[in-house]
Amino acid sequence: MLAVVVLFIVSNDFIIDGLNVFSLTRVDGFIMLIFFAVFLLYIFSSIKRNKKIWKDKKIEIKQRNNIVIALMIIGGIAGLFLGGKWVVDGAIYIANQFGLSEFLISATIIAVGTSLPELVVSVRAAMKKDIDLAVGNIIGSNIFNILWILGITSVIAPVAIPSFVNIDILVLLFATLLLFLFMFVGDKHKLGKKEGIIFLLLYVTYIVFLVMRG
Numbered sequence: 001m002l003a004v005v006v007l008f009i010v011s012n013d014f015i016i017d018g019l020n021v022f023s024l025t026r027v028d029g030f031i032m033l034i035f036f037a038v039f040l041l042y043i044f045s046s047i048k049r050n051k052k053i054w055k056d057k058k059i060e061i062k063q064r065n066n067i068v069i070a071l072m073i074i075g076g077i078a079g080l081f082l083g084g085k086w087v088v089d090g091a092i093y094i095a096n097q098f099g100l101s102e103f104l105i106s107a108t109i110i111a112v113g114t115s116l117p118e119l120v121v122s123v124r125a126a127m128k129k130d131i132d133l134a135v136g137n138i139i140g141s142n143i144f145n146i147l148w149i150l151g152i153t154s155v156i157a158p159v160a161i162p163s164f165v166n167i168d169i170l171v172l173l174f175a176t177l178l179l180f181l182f183m184f185v186g187d188k189h190k191l192g193k194k195e196g197i198i199f200l201l202l203y204v205t206y207i208v209f210l211v212m213r214g
Helices: 002-010 026-049 051-056 066-097 102-127 131-156 165-182 193-213
Strands: none
Touching: 002 026, 002 131, 002 165, 026 131, 066 102, 102 131, 102 193, 165 193
């Protein structure tokens, strides 16, 4: 939630300095990177605090040859890269044939294409009952994309932000708040099928909104 709020503030410079400018400047980028550094410090301190818990927890690890492990990792990364690239390239070509806007393409087709690896990892992790991996993958990815990716990009070169994107940022904030709310409704700290269906319906509604907006 903090990452989304920071993104909303730094992308709306008029809130702070009164300028009618919608962009991520280099200063904004450094601010986001500072928040990302704080997030990393929090993660590492959390690991240290819970070190004993993980030592006491029994985890079944399937033994494999180091060469096999290395090949699996390399093959997995290559598969994720090529799969994501093919999906995105194909989708962009098809979308361009219909004359769709770049933002619509990036917010839908490219977003889905680049999220496929996360979907695969999270589903596999959930099936194997590795819940921390499934949840951490998604939450961490969102924080990483907002604070690190946008931070580094705007430090290298300022990024112009269309004013209408504020609606999309607010949608992201609403989704994050809804996730937070679901943690304390019904079975605490558990997302069931009902919550999953609600999220999917909201996403479909958002996609329809994007298409109607053009």
